[in-house]
Amino acid sequence: MANQTIFDRLDKLDRRVYYWLIVLVITWPLISPIGLPITIKPSTRALYGGLQTVQEGDVVLIDIFMSVSTWPECMGGLVVETNTLIDRGARLVYMGNSVDVARSWDRLKELVPKLQTLEYGEDVVFLGYYAGEDAAAAQMAVDMSSVFPADHYGRPIAEIPLMSDANRAADFAMVLFTAEGEVKWIQQWGAAYGVPVAGMGIAMKGSALAPYLASGDIFGLAVGVRGAAELEALAGMPAAATKTMDAISSTHLLFVILIILANLPVIYSKIKGGN
Amino acid sequence: MAYPTEIWGLLGLWVGAVLTVAIYSYMLYKENPLYRLAEHIYIGIAFAITAIVAVQNTNRIAITPLLKGQYMFIIPILLGLGMYTVFVEKYRWISRYSIATLVGVMLGVVTSGTLVPNLINQINSTITAPSGSSTMDWLNFLYVGIGTICALSYFLFTREHTGVLAPTARLGRLIIMVGLGVMFGNTVLFRMSMLSGRIEYLLQVLKILPM
Numbered sequence: 264m265a266n267q268t269i270f271d272r273l274d275k276l277d278r279r280v281y282y283w284l285i286v287l288v289i290t291w292p293l294i295s296p297i298g299l300p301i302t303i304k305p306s307t308r309a310l311y312g313g314l315q316t317v318q319e320g321d322v323v324l325i326d327i328f329m330s331v332s333t334w335p336e337c338m339g340g341l342v343v344e345t346n347t348l349i350d351r352g353a354r355l356v357y358m359g360n361s362v363d364v365a366r367s368w369d370r371l372k373e374l375v376p377k378l379q380t381l382e383y384g385e386d387v388v389f390l391g392y393y394a395g396e397d398a399a400a401a402q403m404a405v406d407m408s409s410v411f412p413a414d415h416y417g418r419p420i421a422e423i424p425l426m427s428d429a430n431r432a433a434d435f436a437m438v439l440f441t442a443e444g445e446v447k448w449i450q451q452w453g454a455a456y457g458v459p460v461a462g463m464g465i466a467m468k469g470s471a472l473a474p475y476l477a478s479g480d481i482f483g484l485a486v487g488v489r490g491a492a493e494l495e496a497l498a499g500m501p502a503a504a505t506k507t508m509d510a511i512s513s514t515h516l517l518f519v520i521l522i523i524l525a526n527l528p529v530i531y532s533k534i535k536g537g538n
Numbered sequence: 539m540a541y542p543t544e545i546w547g548l549l550g551l552w553v554g555a556v557l558t559v560a561i562y563s564y565m566l567y568k569e570n571p572l573y574r575l576a577e578h579i580y581i582g583i584a585f586a587i588t589a590i591v592a593v594q595n596t597n598r599i600a601i602t603p604l605l606k607g608q609y610m611f612i613i614p615i616l617l618g619l620g621m622y623t624v625f626v627e628k629y630r631w632i633s634r635y636s637i638a639t640l641v642g643v644m645l646g647v648v649t650s651g652t653l654v655p656n657l658i659n660q661i662n663s664t665i666t667a668p669s670g671s672s673t674m675d676w677l678n679f680l681y682v683g684i685g686t687i688c689a690l691s692y693f694l695f696t697r698e699h700t701g702v703l704a705p706t707a708r709l710g711r712l713i714i715m716v717g718l719g720v721m722f723g724n725t726v727l728f729r730m731s732m733l734s735g736r737i738e739y740l741l742q743v744l745k746i747l748p749m
Contacts, residue, residue, distance in 0.1 A: 279566050289734050293741060335735030336728060362591040373539050394595055397647045412603060450651030454659075466727040470720045477682075478663035480655040487724070488731045503738075510734045511727065518726065 270528035292509035307493040310483025319352030321436035322429040327359035329442035337442045339491035339504030340463040349377045358390040384423045391415030400451035404432035432456040539749045555743040685713040
């Protein structure tokens, strides 16, 4: 025992110590925000810039493809998008491919009080859940009412004034995806009908979406909670995502330190000539 | 959202908190009864919600229009029901018609939409030099161009990786590893965001943070 190095002791440390360390490092900035600076990526700036081009009366489709578990990643960005589009005078059509989309819609209404001031059916509509990927998007592009005969609340789509102006892809100024499910919009609306597509991906989708951004198939992209925090910074409304970023940045710093610490013994033994 | 004061709201809040702790207890104490209980409750509720939403969706999209006289909807309903014959060996052949239709429709729809954004635009984007004079743009362009060729050469199995293919395939493998590293990093970021969301929820339940 006396011959044990610091590396040996670290190697034998109960992994639960590391887990508690991570919990501690995440919790502290949530209670007492540090206010770490957030740099804004060009892709997020392009997304926000695209939202600013929306004209009064334009219809924007927002696909809430996020479950409750994805709220910390994408809800902050969706709040900024919604607020910005309302300020631009856009008319908003929400739907989602996640079974708990109605819960996300309710949460969005709580976080964006302006949504309550809009006239339902005229300025905003929640169509609810839809099944299917490309087939559903392709069908919506030619006849929205065939996929949604009624909105989420059971009101026939023929009785919703906003939907009489928005029954096919050409009627929409833009599609915004949230979390996932972006490929169907790129393929079936962007490539097929030239509808501008952009949105927010969960962090895991960041590298998969980057080629679409480079090729111009999407005009903007915010990735994960960092993208949401960037949107909050652009809109000048720091909120949940900005606070979460403090916790995330601190945790990542901890990871970097732990990775270095874990690799030091290997490097040390190699220098010493061991295996 | 304000902190709930009525009994059902408080109960929901605390059930959520206890189940969150129960799920994360797996990392600290491995498979334990509390974790198993939370896991089973989660799977049960998730299946129940999915089943209810699926039934509501089928009712809204197909059954209601059918009952209103749009008899075309009998076709997708029958095809959908045909899927379930997969569980009865004697009638399993019926499910093949449903699956064949599904695969055929998806193939047709996806193939027509996928060519431009996933192939043509990607090739164009890779071989088109940046219009600006920014050094970073040019470095990115070279990295993507060389990286694409090298990564493709790694998957060239019709020739042995010797001669000119040896260094390109090796570089390709390194570039693929960098790509996988980026994806792993993003995955860690996603998981930490989810953990942060749960911790924030627990802090809200304990009234340390406002709702």
